[in-house]
Amino acid sequence: MASDIDIDYLKALAPGREIDGFRIIDRLRAGGTAFLFRVEAIDRPDIDFPLIMKVPMVGRDQPPESIIGFDTEAMILPALHGPHVPRFVAGGNLERIPHLTMELVGGDGLAQLAASAPLPTARVVELGAALADAVHALHQQNAIHHDLKPDNVIIRASGTAVLLDFGFAHHAHFPDLLAEEKRFAAGSASYVSPEQLTGSREDPRSDIFALGAVIYELVTGKLPFGMPDTLNAMKNRLWASPIPPRARVADVPPWLQEIILRCLEPEPVARYQTAAHVAFDLRHPEQVLLTPRATRSERSSFATQLSLWWRSRDERRKLQRKPQVLVSQSPVIMVAVDTSHPDDARHAALQWTVRQLASLNLEFRLVCVSAIRSASLGEAGGVEDTASGLQLVHRVRLRNWLEPLHLPAHRVSLHVLESTDPAATLLDFAKSNNVDLIVLGAPAPSETALAWWRSVASSVTANAECSVHVVRIPSRPRADWENTVDPVPEKH
Amino acid sequence: MKIALLSDIHSNIQALHACLADARARNVARFAFLGDFVGYGADPVLVVDLIAEHVAAGAIAVRGNHDEAIYSDSIYMNDMAMAAIRYARQVLTAAQTTFLRNLPMLVREGTCCFVHASAASPEKYPYIDSPSAAQRCAEASESPHTFCGHVHEQRLYFGPTDAKMTLFRPTPGIAVPVPSHRRWVALIGSVGQPRDRNPKAAYAIFDSERNTTTFCRVSYDHFAAAARVREVGLPEALAYRVENGF
Numbered sequence: 001m002a003s004d005i006d007i008d009y010l011k012a013l014a015p016g017r018e019i020d021g022f023r024i025i026d027r028l029r030a031g032g033t034a035f036l037f038r039v040e041a042i043d044r045p046d047i048d049f050p051l052i053m054k055v056p057m058v059g060r061d062q063p064p065e066s067i068i069g070f071d072t073e074a075m076i077l078p079a080l081h082g083p084h085v086p087r088f089v090a091g092g093n094l095e096r097i098p099h100l101t102m103e104l105v106g107g108d109g110l111a112q113l114a115a116s117a118p119l120p121t122a123r124v125v126e127l128g129a130a131l132a133d134a135v136h137a138l139h140q141q142n143a144i145h146h147d148l149k150p151d152n153v154i155i156r157a158s159g160t161a162v163l164l165d166f167g168f169a170h171h172a173h174f175p176d177l178l179a180e181e182k183r184f185a186a187g188s189a190s191y192v193s194p195e196q197l198t199g200s201r202e203d204p205r206s207d208i209f210a211l212g213a214v215i216y217e218l219v220t221g222k223l224p225f226g227m228p229d230t231l232n233a234m235k236n237r238l239w240a241s242p243i244p245p246r247a248r249v250a251d252v253p254p255w256l257q258e259i260i261l262r263c264l265e266p267e268p269v270a271r272y273q274t275a276a277h278v279a280f281d282l283r284h285p286e287q288v289l290l291t292p293r294a295t296r297s298e299r300s301s302f303a304t305q306l307s308l309w310w311r312s313r314d315e316r317r318k319l320q321r322k323p324q325v326l327v328s329q330s331p332v333i334m335v336a337v338d339t340s341h342p343d344d345a346r347h348a349a350l351q352w353t354v355r356q357l358a359s360l361n362l363e364f365r366l367v368c369v370s371a372i373r374s375a376s377l378g379e380a381g382g383v384e385d386t387a388s389g390l391q392l393v394h395r396v397r398l399r400n401w402l403e404p405l406h407l408p409a410h411r412v413s414l415h416v417l418e419s420t421d422p423a424a425t426l427l428d429f430a431k432s433n434n435v436d437l438i439v440l441g442a443p444a445p446s447e448t449a450l451a452w453w454r455s456v457a458s459s460v461t462a463n464a465e466c467s468v469h470v471v472r473i474p475s476r477p478r479a480d481w482e483n484t485v486d487p488v489p490e491k492h
Numbered sequence: 493m494k495i496a497l498l499s500d501i502h503s504n505i506q507a508l509h510a511c512l513a514d515a516r517a518r519n520v521a522r523f524a525f526l527g528d529f530v531g532y533g534a535d536p537v538l539v540v541d542l543i544a545e546h547v548a549a550g551a552i553a554v555r556g557n558h559d560e561a562i563y564s565d566s567i568y569m570n571d572m573a574m575a576a577i578r579y580a581r582q583v584l585t586a587a588q589t590t591f592l593r594n595l596p597m598l599v600r601e602g603t604c605c606f607v608h609a610s611a612a613s614p615e616k617y618p619y620i621d622s623p624s625a626a627q628r629c630a631e632a633s634e635s636p637h638t639f640c641g642h643v644h645e646q647r648l649y650f651g652p653t654d655a656k657m658t659l660f661r662p663t664p665g666i667a668v669p670v671p672s673h674r675r676w677v678a679l680i681g682s683v684g685q686p687r688d689r690n691p692k693a694a695y696a697i698f699d700s701e702r703n704t705t706t707f708c709r710v711s712y713d714h715f716a717a718a719a720r721v722r723e724v725g726l727p728e729a730l731a732y733r734v735e736n737g738f
Binding site for chain 2: 071074075172173174175176177179
């Protein structure tokens, strides 16, 4: 039902017409509140990718959220960058024909992929981790999506997830046009977090809830809270937990149920605190600490949920966190421990540093990594001669290194990586696990004969995409080391 | 075109020079001075001369309550502020006082309205300290973009044309889109006497082509400015404020 103004619009937007330096190719489906056109740029050789132009439906018959959503996206999209968002090309203001022109992202819509759910676990992990990476990249840029759902996600051929439609989004650097429009502020009914229903706009953990709902859908083929059509029906998620995925699909592994239900906790503080942590757990299922969530077979009782909610409802507002704060307080810290030299004097220095870092951050995730030579290159003889034996020996040494720090089990994980190029292996592992900070020792005395740039530490420092903390043994050891560090047991 | 908005300079010539240099480096083509050129600080003569020079070259300037206090006894001032006004009255020339007396209260140009305190009864110098005060200002300004000083903090109130406004605290250096189909009341902060615990001078830039407002903070030698306040014998608290930003 197009109004008169819409018809004027469509005349101006016929194929072949030019707008703001773009030529219209054809009209794609109409989105909820906007027309979508494929366009090409005129005299712009720098643009070598397909383009889409989004034109909001503006007119007397159109609801105000149409224009608020357009203004919000026009404000936020140009400020975003990286492979997880469409590249912004141009925007036109409302005085002429308003439009947003951006990269037409090629790939599979997550909605199409979700249509064939339940998907196999391996595929769910792949898609879920890719989506979590994209959400984390957005949060690192101070933005919250607020409307994550399969319709708004494209999976590129490379496997990278791209987030679309920032009409409900929030960015810490810009005025939140939706903040005072609470009746429109919630995202899509099936995925929206409980706090969004009460008007929250500044908590990135709202996206973690939606992420959990999407993974739930991929795993079970069902929506965790159905498709409620009234606000009251939506509000049951303020206290209710969904039917556990394993009750719907029996072969869902407990660790995957643990991850999904932790994302879907009604209280933001009980969820994963960052999407990077979700991606990490999806990629390292053996490291997921199982709680009663993992084996729950039915919804928790009404009374339990209600009392939980009631007790914490006053806390809800003050626990809201801005993306910048949340991401910076919930780092993934990777410490590289050289387990090939269990007596290395740097081990105590590394422990001391990690203890300091852990005490600064409430929601850190500590990833302990040892990069070892592949079994085929190891010295012959004994248990270390086999690949699994070698893994075990170094794993035990890594655990011995970690043990004196007394860190909670759900914050730490252990990884022994076989490699012929330790620096490259560490860098690769850091990148694929959204690591915020790498901690490693300065070159050992035996390495000083080599030029500094040839050491693992220098190579990692030079090439890492995150910060690197290079730990050195001070000439006068700190007094508090002696008491805190147990001797590393001999394994020979 | 980029226009720099500078307010509440308060006789701080070091801060004014720093902001003008920063604005020129950002390719600003025009200047608007939103009042309170004098008061509190040590160098009213240099500041008024510099602004008058810009006005002669086409800059916009409006009057603030401290400017009015130079020639009128009807403006209320606390003792500390009054001490600085008495000092400025002594050092300013008759021509400079006439310049201040002849300043307009409010200027409208294009989509913009420039005023010291609020477009709603500007001669009473009300504080925009709530969304409803911002809304009264936006309604009286009859312009999508209203720029004010007076409160010494950087804030941006925004809203659709018929509803109440919302407060946003801007991040310095970020160009905030301010499309002209909405209403925006920007409080641009103080060049010469910031009060948000940050001694950096504050001003803003409006880009009328892109429809963006950028709130800026500029480092300058605020210790030198404070030293000048002590040198001319003004109250110690005024020097402390310049040094500490509160």
